[in-house]
Amino acid sequence: MSWISDYQYTCLQKLALQTLQLTGRIPNHIAFVMDGNRRFARSKQIDKIEGHSRGFSKLADVLRWCVDMGIKEVTTFAFSIENFKRSNEEVEGLFNLAREKFAKLLEETNRLDEHGIRIRVIGNILLLPTDLQRLIATAMLRTERNDKLFLNVAFAYTSRDEMTQAVEAVLKGDDQSDDEPLHPTDISERLLEECLYTRHSPPPDMVFRTSGETRLSDFMMWQLSSSVLYFTDVLWPQITIWNFLASIVAYQCNRYRMERYKRGERLHSAQLAKSSDFYSLRVQKFLHRLDANRRKLLIALASN
Ligand code: FPP
Ligand code: MG
Numbered sequence: 001m002s003w004i005s006d007y008q009y010t011c012l013q014k015l016a017l018q019t020l021q022l023t024g025r026i027p028n029h030i031a032f033v034m035d036g037n038r039r040f041a042r043s044k045q046i047d048k049i050e051g052h053s054r055g056f057s058k059l060a061d062v063l064r065w066c067v068d069m070g071i072k073e074v075t076t077f078a079f080s081i082e083n084f085k086r087s088n089e090e091v092e093g094l095f096n097l098a099r100e101k102f103a104k105l106l107e108e109t110n111r112l113d114e115h116g117i118r119i120r121v122i123g124n125i126l127l128l129p130t131d132l133q134r135l136i137a138t139a140m141l142r143t144e145r146n147d148k149l150f151l152n153v154a155f156a157y158t159s160r161d162e163m164t165q166a167v168e169a170v171l172k173g174d175d176q177s178d179d180e181p182l183h184p185t186d187i188s189e190r191l192l193e194e195c196l197y198t199r200h201s202p203p204p205d206m207v208f209r210t211s212g213e214t215r216l217s218d219f220m221m222w223q224l225s226s227s228v229l230y231f232t233d234v235l236w237p238q239i240t241i242w243n244f245l246a247s248i249v250a251y252q253c254n255r256y257r258m259e260r261y262k263r264g265e266r267l268h269s270a271q272l273a274k275s276s277d278f279y280s281l282r283v284q285k286f287l288h289r290l291d292a293n294r295r296k297l298l299i300a301l302a303s304n
Contacts, residue, residue: 001108001111001112001115002060002101002104002105002108003059003060003063003101003104003105003108003112003117003151004060004063004064004067004115004117005057005060005061005063005064006064007061007064007065007241009068009241013241013242016242016245017065017068017069017241017245020069020245020248020249020252021069021070023252024252024255025252025255026069026070026071026248027071027204027205027206027228027248027251027255028071028072028073028202028205029071029072029073029074029075029201029202029203029204029205030066030071030073030074030075030204030205030206030207030208030247031074031075031076031077031204031206031207031208031219031220031223031224031227032059032062032074032075032076032077032207032208032209033077033207033208033209033210033213033216033217033219034055034058034059034076034077034078034210034236035209035210035211035213035235035236036210036211036212036234036235036236036237036238037051037052037054037055037235037236037237038051038052039211039235040054040055040235040236040237040238041054043235048090048093049090049093049094049096049097051237052093052094052097053097054237055236055237056097056101057237058236058237058238058239059076061241062074062239062244063151065241065244066149067115067149069248072148072149072150073149073150073151073152073201073202073204074149074150074151074152075122075151075152075153075154075198075201075204075220076151076152076153076154077154077157077217077219078098078153078154078155079094079098079123079154079155079156079157080154080157080158080217080218080219081123081124081127081156081157081158081161082158082217082218084127095128095129095132098132098135098155099131099132099135102132102135102136102139103135105119105139106135106138106139106142109142109143112143112146113143113146115146115148115149116146116147116148116149117143117146117148117149117150117151118143118144118145118146118147118149118150118151119139119140119143119151119153120140120150120151120152120153120197121136121139121140121152121153121154121155122152122153122154122155122157122162122197122198123154123155123156123157123161123162123197124156124157124161124165125137125155125156125301127156128155128156130301130304133301133304134301134302134304136155136301137297137298137299137301137302138302140298141295141298141299141302150201152198152201154219154220157197157219158218158219159216159218159219159220159221159222160218160221162196162197162198162222163192163196163222165195165197166192166195166196167192167195169195169290170182170187170191170192170195173286177289179282179285179286179289180282180285182282182283182286183277183282185276185277186276186277186278186280186282186283186286187276188272188273188275188276188278189269189272190269190270190272190273190276190278191273191276191278191283193222193269194287194290195290196222196223198220198223199287199290199291201223203220203223203224203225203226203227203262204220204223204224204227205227205228205251205255205258206227206228206229206230206247206250206251207219207220207224207227207228207229207230208230208232208244208247209229209230209231209232210231210232210233210234210235210236210239211233211234211235211236212231212232212233213231214229214231225261225265226258226259226261226262226265227258228250228251228254228255228258230247230250230251232246232247
C-alpha cells in the first residue's frame with residue numbers, strides 16, 4: 001500500500017521493536033512534524049519537490065513502524081498555511097504530490113478497509129484548489145467507517161487558524177437551525193476544544209520533529225500542552241527506525257511526568273465544563289449540528 005510501506009525489518013530491528021512493546025507503554029497518538037526535506041534535497045543535489053517526495057516515502061515507512069508498534073493514531077504536518085508563502089513552483093509541486101498520493105489512496109481503499117484505516121485531513125481545506133478538495137473529501141468520506149488506525153493529515157493547517165475557525169463556529173452557531181442558539185455561559189475551554197478539527201481525537205502523547213528545529217511552528221498548539229516533545233537533528237527523509245525507536249524510549253522515560261500534567265488538565269477541563277453549560281441539551285445539539293454540517297460540506301466538496 002503506497003501510504004504504508006512494506007518495510008522489511010532486520011531481526012535486530014524486530015527484536016528492538018518487540019522489546020519496547022514489552023518494557024513500557026506505547027503512545028496512543030503521535031504527531032510528526034516532517035521537517036528538513038529541502039535541506040535533504042540540497043545535500044543530495046536533487047530538486048526540492050523530489051525532496052518532498054522522498055519525505056512522503058519516509059512517511060510511509062513511519063506509518064508502517066507505527067502500525068507494527070501498535071500506535072492507534074498518527075497526525076502528520078504536511079502543509080502549513082504559512083507554506084502558501086513559498087514559490088508558486090514549490091506550492092504547486094506539493095499540491096501535485098498530494099493529488100497523486102490521495103488519488104492512489106482512493107485506488108487502495110479496499111486495503112485501507114482491511115486494515116481499518118481512517119483518513120482525516122485537518123485544516124482549512126477550502127483554501128486548496130477544488131480538485132484537491134474533492135480528492136480529500138472523497139478520501140475522508142470513503143474511510144469514515146474505519147476505526148482501527150486514524151491517520152490525520154494536517155494540510156492547509158495552522159493552530160491559530162484552527163482556533164479562529166473554532167471561534168467562528170461558536171459565534172455563527174447554525175443560522176439554518178431552529179434550535180436555541182448558544183448562550184454566552186455555554187462558552188468554555190471544553191466547548192472551544194470540541195470545535196477544533198481534532199474534536200474526535202485524543203491529544204497526541206508525543207510530538208516528533210526532525211531537522212534540529214525546536215519549535216512547534218503553529219502546529220497543534222492547543223493539543224500539545226502536555227505531550228512529550230521529541231526533537232532530533234536528523235532530516236525527515238533520513239530518519240531511520242532507530243531514530244523512531246529512540247523517540248519511543250524517550251516517551252517511556254517521560255510519560256509519567258507528562259501524564260501528571262495531563263490528568264490535572266483533564267480535571268480542570270471537566271470542572272470548567274461542569275461549571276459552564278457544556279452538558280446542556282443546547283450545547284450538545286450544537287455539537288451534533290457541527291458534525292453534521294462538517295460532513296455535509298465534505299459531501300458537497302466530493303461531488304464538485
Ligand atoms: C518541511 O520541510 C516539509 C514540508 C513543508 C512538506 C512535507 C510534505 C510531505 C512530506 C509530503 C506529504 C504529502 C502528503 C500527501 C501527506 P521543509 O520544506 O521545511 O524543508 P527545510 O526545512 O529543509 O527547508
Ligand atoms: Mg523547514
